[in-house]
Amino acid sequence: MKFKLENTGETLEGAIVKSLGNNEFIIKIGNNERSLKILNMGHNKIEFMLDNSFHTTKYLENSTSKITVVVDGVKLTFNKHPDLDKVIYKNSGIESAIDSQVSLKSQIPGRVVSVNVSQGDNVKKGDIVCVLESMKMQVSIKSHKDGVVKSLKVKQGTSVAKNDVLAEIE
Numbered sequence: 001m002k003f004k005l006e007n008t009g010e011t012l013e014g015a016i017v018k019s020l021g022n023n024e025f026i027i028k029i030g031n032n033e034r035s036l037k038i039l040n041m042g043h044n045k046i047e048f049m050l051d052n053s054f055h056t057t058k059y060l061e062n063s064t065s066k067i068t069v070v071v072d073g074v075k076l077t078f079n080k081h082p083d084l085d086k087v088i089y090k091n092s093g094i095e096s097a098i099d100s101q102v103s104l105k106s107q108i109p110g111r112v113v114s115v116n117v118s119q120g121d122n123v124k125k126g127d128i129v130c131v132l133e134s135m136k137m138q139v140s141i142k143s144h145k146d147g148v149v150k151s152l153k154v155k156q157g158t159s160v161a162k163n164d165v166l167a168e169i170e
Contacts, residue, residue: 115129122148
């Protein structure tokens with residue numbers, strides 16, 4: 001993907017080379033591969049680590065063709081790829097409105113004590129999908145909607161971080 005910075009006239013070529021899971025990626029900017037970990041992503045801000053350095057980006061303006069952001073205090077405006085939102089959401093694990101209805105995420109970090117459903121099972125909103133243990137407390141993770149378990153992303157005994165996708169329910 002090419003991005004033209006209005007402030008400098010410079011054009012940057014960027015791509016996601018590989019998704020490592022848990023919001024971690026290998027990206028390529030120009031000819032350099034870099035490591036990227038998205039720590040927090042909201043409607044107006046992204047916090048991330050780029051090559052072990054912490055950075056914050058805040059959205060100022062977002063139109064269909066351009067986006068203005070402040071990265072570590074520096075204001076930048078660039079031409080936006082028409083599918084940028086889809087690319088970011090798809091590769092960061094932070095789903096768009098459509099995908100968020102599919103993914104059931106962990107609200108806490110913890111260890112998976114039990115998985116109560118299997119792929120292909122029908123579930124109702126409120127059914128227990130799995131149980132997590134965090135700080136010696138067990139928390140039941142319930143289905144957010146009626147549907148069919150498309151895939152399970154966890155197994156008993158594994159650990160999950162906050163916002164990890166536990167299951168996809170369609």
